[in-house]
Amino acid sequence: MRTACLTLFTVAAALWIASAPTRAAETHRFVPERFYNTYSAAHPPALRIKPGDRVVTKTIDAAGVDWNGKSVGTGPNPQTGPFFIEGAEPGDTLVVTFEKIETNRAMAYSASLLAPYAAEPTAIASRVDRDAKRLTWTIDKAAKIARLDQTDVQPGGLQIPLRPMLGCVGVAPARKEAISTATPGPWGGNMDYAWLNAGVKVMLPVSEPGALLFIGDGHARQGEGEVAGTGLETSMDVEFTVDVVKGKAIGWPRMETATHIIVLGSARPLLEAFQHATSELQRWLMADYGYTERGAQTFMGQTTEYEVANVVDPAFTVVAKIPKSLLRR
Amino acid sequence: MRTACLTLFTVAAALWIASAPTRAAETHRFVPERFYNTYSAAHPPALRIKPGDRVVTKTIDAAGVDWNGKSVGTGPNPQTGPFFIEGAEPGDTLVVTFEKIETNRAMAYSASLLAPYAAEPTAIASRVDRDAKRLTWTIDKAAKIARLDQTDVQPGGLQIPLRPMLGCVGVAPARKEAISTATPGPWGGNMDYAWLNAGVKVMLPVSEPGALLFIGDGHARQGEGEVAGTGLETSMDVEFTVDVVKGKAIGWPRMETATHIIVLGSARPLLEAFQHATSELQRWLMADYGYTERGAQTFMGQTTEYEVANVVDPAFTVVAKIPKSLLRR
């Protein structure tokens, strides 16, 4: 019987953890030297880790520049990894909890124009010379702000609070595909969700043995929609822990924060990303929170919240979420 | 205190108010008896009011049932009004500040299925007998919750906090059109934005003399996206004050709350609603907050937030907003 808030998911996770109690979790320090531009199981694992292990690592920026300002990879979105998670098999769910996502250099860059599909097409007549307009921001970690001092762009410059995030978290996709790191999909990837910050738990569907986890594309801050086509692109210090839920297949990336359960659907057109997020959220409510089909749909109609993560990548990403406080207990 | 924060808009409003200082604002109590199903300047004004005036009125539910449970109008979304605002002319902006939006009966109804375009089409095979599935909720105003007791829909029923809103706020559209109250557009209308609650200021573009303001379609609560196709549909007590900003033309409805400036773009596909909201927000930043074209675009890329108001009306509505705390001072 299902009392209190023990969801099926929680039960499954508990059972799995119970079955592997004896091993002490390890912490791996991994400084990447090789970077990848496709999500693919064809790349050799950079590191083999076990469920429960922690990884302390770094990511370079979307154009391939590292924490020393050195160009060590090529765009778009060169990835750290892949991390091979022992015991992860197709049909399982990989759980990645990010303890730290923190900028590790003083420079970030951004675009300075709204991206082609983000604004009315008649409003983009002046869009020219996009590459020349890359702007350089200063990351002031002590003051917790990013600062643009180019007064030719904006008299007085701009300054905004930091909110570090990873644009890319993904695993090897299904069907033996190798997919550009420019794109998000069911495997995660370049979702560019502004609220994928330190503290979140990310769940991804495993399609290949070992899952093959990749991360990258850190932003010191990014607006929702990523409407300028970039965040404040920079390198990051990242720490995360992995877990595997055996035999639990999910259709799209999920997240959990202190306050919400979250689904990230990716597709074009925007509405289809919305549809995937909505349907996956319904499946989650039914599988783990005791809702009937009709109960879930009725409840979602009055409680779901939506955000637009990006409208600039080859697939767009829409987020559907529900406050945990409203879920059945 | 907001000192340098006197925006152009504020200045314009101040000038306008300065030009009409002597008249005392009136409060009008208006109980509607006739309801409209199109936004159109062809309907005779129900009440003539002046800038600064307050209106205390009521709205009936989306199917035409009033606060006594009596059917007095016909769906969809029968409107209270139109209110003719003296001095409002094409090219002005009408400002409506809602002091009160409050449920005034104990019953609300909702649908119990996700709407056709809100979820994956392959997930809707079981969609049958839509009309038969209208659910009845109890509004418990003292406890501040809405309650669904039908345990055949969901064992244990459902209960969620109230968050009263108006689905429809609109004026007569441009080009002498008469548009169904099922739809939102540049004139406002059936935007179904879950956060159009008491306390918000709504700005609408005036296209006809007197603006012709209509309101209706109250929801005791609604999720974002209105993915079930309805909120908790009910009647409302509403109080609002009107103002006019002379000579200020806006392209899409805008809102202001204690924390955000907000734009509501409406269209299909969803991306085009997003584009309208984005471009109108840029125009607002440039006109009223001192941003250059490039400065506005750069700033928006790292700060804009998006919500999906509805994906179920003939036009969908996307909200773009920015926290006031991030705006230039």
Add this chain to the structure above:
Amino acid sequence: MRTACLTLFTVAAALWIASAPTRAAETHRFVPERFYNTYSAAHPPALRIKPGDRVVTKTIDAAGVDWNGKSVGTGPNPQTGPFFIEGAEPGDTLVVTFEKIETNRAMAYSASLLAPYAAEPTAIASRVDRDAKRLTWTIDKAAKIARLDQTDVQPGGLQIPLRPMLGCVGVAPARKEAISTATPGPWGGNMDYAWLNAGVKVMLPVSEPGALLFIGDGHARQGEGEVAGTGLETSMDVEFTVDVVKGKAIGWPRMETATHIIVLGSARPLLEAFQHATSELQRWLMADYGYTERGAQTFMGQTTEYEVANVVDPAFTVVAKIPKSLLRR
């Protein structure tokens, strides 16, 4: 052999015609003097006609200029009509057979740029000063060509065969709406279908007593998609005959030519226009041609043809059609 092949449509038409055998059809010569910019039953009938009657009339161009080069109406798409068809009631189908659609002056104008949503947004950077780029073509009716002599636009100029059509054929819409003549919908309207030429039969759903038929927006020629935002805009001599099929309700405009049955669905996004055309075609096959639901879907999968009528109006139009030679006999 298909004896039961008298379709419902045919039967209904036969019955109707049988019930009105004695009256001789009239020919009305009507030179319009007043033009409308909305489809609406609120406009007074310009002429009352009966089923079987023929109308010989004229249309002015999309900007309001007539066959003498005189500006007598205002854009967009000022309409000739409305024609009130005696006996047409909501739920009937109006049938309009165009015997003649012919240019009646030597001048046409067109735009010279691809419209905002017709081409890749990154390819429209040079789009400036749209109004200034109106081009003037010469209609050479003897040679059956239209000619652009502006060699600054294209060295050597351009010349293409005439193919006269009407961009707009519509009736008063449902729900008492008044809709801009810029837009197509279930009522017909600005569908901008390049193959609505002399010889076609157009069927429209009747929503108001008398149907209220409007026509206008003649093009000496137009490409599919109307991707430049205009055809070769000019005035026309038009002759048509009307009929009414009593008690036959259709969902979207239909056409019949010597070779095809045709449905025109209009909406944004483009896919939704496609969906309406597809579903209406299925309903047609089932109602009039003896297909089962599954038979219709199976057959359509291997035989349907699609064209894009326009991607530039507020709603886009997609055409689904099937060669008559493939239909069941």
Add this chain to the structure above:
Amino acid sequence: MRTACLTLFTVAAALWIASAPTRAAETHRFVPERFYNTYSAAHPPALRIKPGDRVVTKTIDAAGVDWNGKSVGTGPNPQTGPFFIEGAEPGDTLVVTFEKIETNRAMAYSASLLAPYAAEPTAIASRVDRDAKRLTWTIDKAAKIARLDQTDVQPGGLQIPLRPMLGCVGVAPARKEAISTATPGPWGGNMDYAWLNAGVKVMLPVSEPGALLFIGDGHARQGEGEVAGTGLETSMDVEFTVDVVKGKAIGWPRMETATHIIVLGSARPLLEAFQHATSELQRWLMADYGYTERGAQTFMGQTTEYEVANVVDPAFTVVAKIPKSLLRR
């Protein structure tokens, strides 16, 4: 100076051919034994051929069944190839002329329901048990028809003329991606264009050395849009000749027939596929036919024709084409 009709394309082709005059073209007979489900340069070449060479080969059906009714591959769309074309380098254009596309067995299968996005979502309530509804057709090559004898689907059955085509023609994609053969894109792939029949010339952009040509997914006939989600799926005898145009980069697949020049754009949403086709056609007119930017746009507005190739694959395909008879001479 540009005299007469010597386009750049023609010049380039002429130069290339001039540089390799001495070798006699070979004919290769290739019976495939291994089939691929991704477009990728990672697969080893099945055959190395030279420009000018002819290949006589076979394809199996979309589910992997060959001309003997034997299951030899797995869905979706197992491909024959890849063919490595000597001398083809990134930045070149591969030209494939199909001399023969002909059914080689008596059985084809099809679906019997409209696909999820092809029809109105409210019209698909009865969609159940999709897999069970695979229908079997008889290919009568002598009578040139396909016949469905299942009278439970349609009383009297169905019969329609054959029109054999290949759903898939593609090369290795750019950026080292490996893409499922379910999908079309700039590399070609699963475009499902009903008019890719014997006699057409297909042009594809080369992204990898040798191009790596794959073919498959033959249909005895298919409607436009492929709205049932399948054509009449069967195996094929195929003969084609290859050529390479050195140094000519194209953005999307192109075709040429006796009557038209044709571009195939693929994306979701449908409008974006339309946009790619339109913009690529403009680039073609400017590069090879002497049109200015403005001349091309003006001309396209009055002459372009559009078809919808598919709305059922992960990316949709739209065709833009122009009759050769209208092109400048």
